[in-house]
Amino acid sequence: MLYIKKSTDDVEMKMDLYEDEIFSSCPICGKEHEVQPDELAHIIQSGDDFSGTSIFCNGCLYHD
Numbered sequence: 001m002l003y004i005k006k007s008t009d010d011v012e013m014k015m016d017l018y019e020d021e022i023f024s025s026c027p028i029c030g031k032e033h034e035v036q037p038d039e040l041a042h043i044i045q046s047g048d049d050f051s052g053t054s055i056f057c058n059g060c061l062y063h064d
């Protein structure tokens, strides 16, 4: 799941996602980490379900 650390309504969500720091919880260790804009762009371009996407932290991503 991707989220930002401030309240917003659904209409402004997409705009804010580009402007603010975006966080995700790692599906393996549960660690909260910041999502880089290029990672976010890749998710959007791939057509994945945005809210259902989890991004691994660097520790899990590069560990087997």
Ligand SMILES: [Zn+2]
Pocket (backbone or CB within 6 Å): 026, 027, 028, 029, 030, 031, 056, 057, 058, 059, 060, 061
């Ligand atoms: Zn992790």
